[in-house]
Amino acid sequence: MSVAQRVAVSWHSVTVMERNLDELVSEARSAGPRSQRAAARLMSVMTDQPHRLAELLAGSRDWPQPRLVLGVTGAPGSGKSTLTDHLVAELRTRHPHSKIGIVAVDPSSPFTGGALLGDRVRMMRHATDPQVFIRSLASRGHLGGLALGAKGVVRVMGLIGCDVVVIETVGVGQSEVEIAQNADLVVVVLAPGQGDSIQLLKAGLMEAGDVFVVNKSDKPDALQLQRELATMLERSRIARLDLAHPSAVPLACHGPQLVGPEGPIDMQRDRPPPAVRTVWDDDTPQVFFCSAANHEGIKELAAALEQMTHSHAAQWQARRRRQAAAEIRHAVLEEVQRRVTAALQQNGNEELIEGILAGEISLDQLADHLMRESVSRSQTSPLSVDAS
Amino acid sequence: MEQPPKPRLLIGKPGLDGHDRGAKYVAQILRDAGFEVVYTGIRRSPEQIVDTAIQEDVAAIGLSLLSGAHNALFGRVLELLRSRGAEDILVFGGGTIPPKDVPRLKEMGVAAVFTPGTPARQIVETIEGLLVQRQTA
Numbered sequence: 001m002s003v004a005q006r007v008a009v010s011w012h013s014v015t016v017m018e019r020n021l022d023e024l025v026s027e028a029r030s031a032g033p034r035s036q037r038a039a040a041r042l043m044s045v046m047t048d049q050p051h052r053l054a055e056l057l058a059g060s061r062d063w064p065q066p067r068l069v070l071g072v073t074g075a076p077g078s079g080k081s082t083l084t085d086h087l088v089a090e091l092r093t094r095h096p097h098s099k100i101g102i103v104a105v106d107p108s109s110p111f112t113g114g115a116l117l118g119d120r121v122r123m124m125r126h127a128t129d130p131q132v133f134i135r136s137l138a139s140r141g142h143l144g145g146l147a148l149g150a151k152g153v154v155r156v157m158g159l160i161g162c163d164v165v166v167i168e169t170v171g172v173g174q175s176e177v178e179i180a181q182n183a184d185l186v187v188v189v190l191a192p193g194q195g196d197s198i199q200l201l202k203a204g205l206m207e208a209g210d211v212f213v214v215n216k217s218d219k220p221d222a223l224q225l226q227r228e229l230a231t232m233l234e235r236s237r238i239a240r241l242d243l244a245h246p247s248a249v250p251l252a253c254h255g256p257q258l259v260g261p262e263g264p265i266d267m268q269r270d271r272p273p274p275a276v277r278t279v280w281d282d283d284t285p286q287v288f289f290c291s292a293a294n295h296e297g298i299k300e301l302a303a304a305l306e307q308m309t310h311s312h313a314a315q316w317q318a319r320r321r322r323q324a325a326a327e328i329r330h331a332v333l334e335e336v337q338r339r340v341t342a343a344l345q346q347n348g349n350e351e352l353i354e355g356i357l358a359g360e361i362s363l364d365q366l367a368d369h370l371m372r373e374s375v376s377r378s379q380t381s382p383l384s385v386d387a388s
Numbered sequence: 389m390e391q392p393p394k395p396r397l398l399i400g401k402p403g404l405d406g407h408d409r410g411a412k413y414v415a416q417i418l419r420d421a422g423f424e425v426v427y428t429g430i431r432r433s434p435e436q437i438v439d440t441a442i443q444e445d446v447a448a449i450g451l452s453l454l455s456g457a458h459n460a461l462f463g464r465v466l467e468l469l470r471s472r473g474a475e476d477i478l479v480f481g482g483g484t485i486p487p488k489d490v491p492r493l494k495e496m497g498v499a500a501v502f503t504p505g506t507p508a509r510q511i512v513e514t515i516e517g518l519l520v521q522r523q524t525a
Binding site: 118134 | 418
């Protein structure tokens with residue numbers, strides 16, 4: 001056990017005992033001077049006790065929820081933190097009385113477990129603003145671009161009255177799109193110099209965006225990226241219409257005009273002057289051309305996000321329901337993993353492992369056995385649903 | 389495998405000097421020692437640092453200073469922590485601090501002062517020792 005782990009153990013055992021959850025919740029909810037501290041502690045409970053996460057999330061069901069949970073994702077260095085900083089500044093100007101939360105995730109080292117949480121460096125102007133609560137999280141080995149407790153932290157931000165919560169993911173590659181299950185609206189931030197149009201054709205990240213930002217618009221290649229992205233989105237749109245078409249009837253092409261199931265597809269409609277904003281129809285993500293560091297394009301982006309908050313509310317309710325289902329599945333898997341790991345470490349099970357090595361037991365049999373053993377060792381009272 | 393969470397630390401530079409080599413180096417060695425380190429960057433006010441420490445629920449704050457204003461700025465951070473009911477957050481410091489000022493800083497409540505040339509291992513072990521001490525006190 002490393003020294004840091006030893007420190008961690010003593011830290012853990014003391015703090016957990018002293019933290020009376022209900023007390024923290026009511027203190028965080030109050031407008032008193034200790035509310036920030038209590039909220040921060042509550043967030044630590046959410047992130048530090050993964051085995052209690054399901055229980056904590058269930059207990060937080062009745063807390064007020066943020067009106068909008070906005071995800072900001074993209075590659076490392078694409079400008080997510082700077083965009084978040086400027087977007088929050090813009091929202092603060094538009095709604096001086098609303099509270100905003102920021103959850104900023106940075107990676108944990110897979111080698112040492114340590115982390116350098118540096119997203120705040122770009123957001124220090126909000127540090128002393130009582131209406132903005134910023135929390136940095138380390139991913140702690142969780143793949144997918146978020147941290148395991150991120151959802152819990154968002155709940156606490158709802159509890160303390162945050163109207164909008166912005167979740168900034170770790171710098172992602174192509175497949176870390178967990179943010180799509182955790183946000184109402186996902187902004188994908190792209191910057192020039194990250195590859196050609198083939199990168200835009202790949203599955204994963206590019207499918208997760210509800211809104212795209214071409215950031216660093218002052219860089220020379222930004223216009224090229226904007227064009228490639230526009231082409232990609234137009235291709236996606238035509239593919240979507242084409243796939244929705246009855247199979248016997250091909251998407252008709254009359255000279256310069258494509259005809260889809262809802263009539264002609266006007267290729268020229270809203271074709272951008274490439275400044276600031278591109279949009280074709282309601283189902284195609286909007287594209288914003290921004291230089292976040294210079295606050296360019298941010299006003300337009302904020303306005304569009306707000307407009308979407310109003311127009312998509314019903315759709316988001318459905319999305320949140322789906323997210324709840326995913327949350328349950330996730331909590332169950334986490335619990336199973338925990339119990340199976342514990343069962344494997346129990347005395348007596350060495351024989352089983354020896355059996356596997358000797359080829360006397362099949363892996364399937366052992367897996368079956370462990371799952372039965374883990375499930376039968378139920379730790380909580382059976383679930384009852386009140387019929388009334 | 390379930391691992392207990394590690395204490396979170398904050399490394400910040402209050403005041404007006406922009407020499408962040410030391411702060412970044414200490415942030416890195418603490419990161420490599422397995423801590424989660426919130427880094428605030430240069431030229432921060434004591435208010436920004438204390439508000440950040442509270443929101444981030446850190447166990448300790450490390451202040452790096454090369455401007456000579458350590459007595460005033462460390463004192464202000466400690467004062468703000470007390471006024472926010474967060475005096476349990478440890479404060480340590482480093483930078484070009486004359487040895488004659490160290491006793492006074494410790495008297496004010498700074499838990500440790502690391503001057504240039506302090507070995508990395510000593511910094512990590514001192515901080516770990518202080519955290520264990522604080523938790524079992």
